[in-house]
Amino acid sequence: TGSTRPQRLLRAVQKKATQGDPQSVIATIDHFCRHSEWAMNVGDEKGSILDSVVTELNPSSALELGTYCGYSTVRIARLLPPGSKLITLEFNPAYAAVARQVIAWAGLNDKVQLVEGPSGDLIPQMKELFGVQTFDFVFLDHWKDRYLPDTKLLEECGLLRKGTVLLADNVICPGTPEYLEYIRNSSRYESRYFKSHLEYTKVEDGLEKSVFLG
Ligand SMILES: O=c1[nH]cnc2c(O)c(F)c(-c3ccc(F)cc3)c(-c3ccc(F)cc3)c12
Ligand SMILES: [Mg+2]
Numbered sequence: 001t002g003s004t005r006p007q008r009l010l011r012a013v014q015k016k017a018t019q020g021d022p023q024s025v026i027a028t029i030d031h032f033c034r035h036s037e038w039a040m041n042v043g044d045e046k047g048s049i050l051d052s053v054v055t056e057l058n059p060s061s062a063l064e065l066g067t068y069c070g071y072s073t074v075r076i077a078r079l080l081p082p083g084s085k086l087i088t089l090e091f092n093p094a095y096a097a098v099a100r101q102v103i104a105w106a107g108l109n110d111k112v113q114l115v116e117g118p119s120g121d122l123i124p125q126m127k128e129l130f131g132v133q134t135f136d137f138v139f140l141d142h143w144k145d146r147y148l149p150d151t152k153l154l155e156e157c158g159l160l161r162k163g164t165v166l167l168a169d170n171v172i173c174p175g176t177p178e179y180l181e182y183i184r185n186s187s188r189y190e191s192r193y194f195k196s197h198l199e200y201t202k203v204e205d206g207l208e209k210s211v212f213l214g
Pocket of ligand 2: 040041042141169170
C-alpha cells in the first residue's frame with residue numbers, strides 16, 4: 001500500500017519547512033501543490049484574501065469547517081492574537097491525522113483545537129464541549145452541500161453575534177448556489193464577493209464574505 005497525497009504533502013513539510021515557522025510551512029505546501037501535486041488547499045492567492053479578512057477582524061474565537069491538511073488552519077492561527085482560539089472540524093480521519101502533524105510542525109498547537117466528526121453533529125455541541133459563547137469568524141471550506149445547513153445551524157445554536165464574519169471558499173468552483181442565494185438575499189447578512197482563482201490554477205473561483213447583522 002502506497003502513501004496518500006496528504007501523506008506526501010506532510011512528508012514535504014517535515015522535510016523542507018522549518019519547525020515552528022508557519023510561513024515556511026505555508027510556502028512549502030504552496031510549492032508542493034504548484035510543482036509536485038495539486039491539492040485542495042485554499043492556496044496562496046485566495047489565502048492572501050483570507051489573511052486580510054482575519055487581520056482586519058483580529059478574532060478571539062474562530063471556527064473552520066473543513067481542515068483537510070491544515071493549510072488554512074495554519075494561515076488563520078498564525079495571525080490570531082495571544083489567547084485566541086481556532087476550532088477546526090474535519091470529518092475525514094486520514095485528513096485529520098495529517099493536519100494534526102502539519103499544525104504541530106508549524107508550532108500552533110496552543111491556538112488550534114482540531115475536532116474529528118461531522119460538522120452537523122459537532123456545531124450543536126460547541127458551547128457544552130468547548131465553552132464557546134459565539135464565534136467572531138467562521139471559515140467555510142468543507143463540503144459545498146453543507147455550507148447552507150451549517151450556517152443555519154450556527155444561527156439556531158446562537159453561535160453568531162452582530163458582526164460575526166463568515167468567509168466561504170469555492171463559491172464558484174465547485175460552487176455553492178444554494179448558499180449564495182440564501183446569504184445574498186437575507187436581510188440578516190451583508191455580503192461581498194472576492195473574485196479570485198481556484199487554488200494553483202487559472203480557473204475562476206472566489207470567496208464570499210458575509211457579516212451577520214444579528
Ligand atoms: O470539497 C472541497 N472542500 C473544500 N475545498 C475544496 C476546494 O478548495 C476545491 F478546490 C475543490 C475542487 C475544485 C475543483 C476540482 F476540480 C477539484 C476539487 C473541492 C472539491 C470539490 C468537489 C469534489 F468532488 C472534491 C473536492 C473542495
Ligand atoms: Mg476549498
